[in-house]
Amino acid sequence: MSGTTPPPPRVAVVGVNGHGRSHLQHVLDAHAAGRLRLAAVADPRLDDLPELPAGTRRHPDLGDLLAEGVPEAVVLSTPIHTHAALATAAVRAGADVLLEKPPTATAAEFTELSATVEAAGRLCQVGFQSLGSAAVDHVRRRVADGRVGEVTGYSAAGCWVRTRAYYQRARWAGHRHLDGRVVADGALTNPLAHAVATALAVAGAQRAEDVTAVETDLFHVHDIEADDTSAARVHLAGGRDLLVAVTLCAAERGEPFVVVEGTAGRITLYYTLDTVVEEVPGHPPLVTRHERTHLLTDLLAARAQGTPLRSPLADSGGFTRVLEAVVTGPAPRPVAEGFFERLELPGGDEGRRLTGVEQAVAAALRERATFSELGLPWTR
Numbered sequence: 252m253s254g255t256t257p258p259p260p261r262v263a264v265v266g267v268n269g270h271g272r273s274h275l276q277h278v279l280d281a282h283a284a285g286r287l288r289l290a291a292v293a294d295p296r297l298d299d300l301p302e303l304p305a306g307t308r309r310h311p312d313l314g315d316l317l318a319e320g321v322p323e324a325v326v327l328s329t330p331i332h333t334h335a336a337l338a339t340a341a342v343r344a345g346a347d348v349l350l351e352k353p354p355t356a357t358a359a360e361f362t363e364l365s366a367t368v369e370a371a372g373r374l375c376q377v378g379f380q381s382l383g384s385a386a387v388d389h390v391r392r393r394v395a396d397g398r399v400g401e402v403t404g405y406s407a408a409g410c411w412v413r414t415r416a417y418y419q420r421a422r423w424a425g426h427r428h429l430d431g432r433v434v435a436d437g438a439l440t441n442p443l444a445h446a447v448a449t450a451l452a453v454a455g456a457q458r459a460e461d462v463t464a465v466e467t468d469l470f471h472v473h474d475i476e477a478d479d480t481s482a483a484r485v486h487l488a489g490g491r492d493l494l495v496a497v498t499l500c501a502a503e504r505g506e507p508f509v510v511v512e513g514t515a516g517r518i519t520l521y522y523t524l525d526t527v528v529e530e531v532p533g534h535p536p537l538v539t540r541h542e543r544t545h546l547l548t549d550l551l552a553a554r555a556q557g558t559p560l561r562s563p564l565a566d567s568g569g570f571t572r573v574l575e576a577v578v579t580g581p582a583p584r585p586v587a588e589g590f591f592e593r594l595e596l597p598g599g600d601e602g603r604r605l606t607g608v609e610q611a612v613a614a615a616l617r618e619r620a621t622f623s624e625l626g627l628p629w630t631r
């Protein structure tokens with residue numbers, strides 16, 4: 252008896268500019284390889300697209316797309332404050348979803364969306380792509396095997412560069428709120444959100460109940476409402492805590508990382524590189540590199556074979572508690588002129604470097620203290 256191969260799953264990409272362009276490219280490559288079929292795209296701006304396969308539908312929005320036919324999976328890469336409504340519409344229509352991070356702009360939206368996904372019996376994978384890496388499992392295994400002794404704490408750091416053009420590319424960029432909605436576009440909740448989410452994954456503290464309290468210490472160097480230079484102490488059930496220190500006003504881009512500190516050593520995960528460095532006194536550093544599964548590939552495998560998702564919505568519960576604390580806590584404070592340097596960039600763009608911020612991030616991790624607790628002059 253000859254078996255019939257099922258047709259490849261139909262996938263739609265919603266939000267095809269900005270970061271969505273890399274999703275579109277990935278889907279085009281997978282389409283060309285026959286692993287899926289690009290069924291449709293949706294975006295109010297469809298003027299500047301690469302060539303799409305014949306028959307790909309184009310829609311101005313998701314409602315229009317779903318009305319013309321529901322694909323098996325929808326990739327949502329739209330502004331943060333649109334996530335809850337779009338993901339709700341997609342799963343209610345019967346699609347599984349790869350939803351960009353952060354999954355929602357508020358904890359209330361997160362709770363509601365979780366219930367909707369559950370009731371619809373659909374899959375919702377959150378686009379923290381670092382969680383597709385086997386490096387996370389490796390770190391957890393090494394810690395469980397006692398390689399660093401007893402864990403004393405977790406930390407995460409990131410020193411990146413974002414310029415004025417980044418904040419001018421879209422109306423919502425750099426906002427905590429916009430038009431009466433929570434937007435949550437700060438360093439901890441958007442560009443360096445992976446630092447928080449990956450650290451929580453390494454700590455085995457991804458569920459909402461795993462995060463018991465959050466202290467935030469937020470600043471902005473750019474003329475924005477949200478934070479671009481931020482520290483947070485995240486208290487975890489079980490008594491450990493996670494200290495995070497990040498900036499988007501570094502002199503140059505550094506590799507962000509997550510650290511597990513123990514009584515006998517430490518493990519550092521460079522989460523964009525899938526690379527782990529284990530340091531135990533008396534031994535040479537052990538460097539390992541790991542495979543990464545694309546979260547859409549993982550979602551389609553979960554659909555087809557019932558395997559667990561690498562980044563299910565429920566595992567963003569702890570992250571969402573941090574996001575909620577960032578958005579509802581004290582507003583980011585402006586860093587005064589004189590503490591940062593302005594850089595003229597091509598095309599009228601402007602960079603801002605917070606003097607000594609790399610040392611401040613390092614000190615925050617070393618002392619397990621926020622920037623304000625360190626008493627840094629720009630925090631006063």
Ligand SMILES: NC(=O)c1ccc[n+]([C@@H]2O[C@H](COP(=O)([O-])OP(=O)(O)OC[C@H]3O[C@@H](n4cnc5c(N)ncnc54)[C@H](O)[C@@H]3O)[C@@H](O)[C@H]2O)c1
Pocket residue numbers: 265266267268269270271293294295296311312313328329330331333351352353378379380420421441
């Ligand atoms: N995982 C990552 O590494 C990563 C990196 C960058 C951004 N992101 C996330 O991707 C998402 C998009 O960020 P961005 O920086 O690309 O934003 P952006 O504003 O630059 O682009 C968003 C795109 O969505 C479109 N859009 C807006 N509203 C829409 C709607 N209602 N329906 C359909 N399309 C709509 C816009 O026209 C635009 O094409 C955010 O959640 C962001 O956090 C993830």
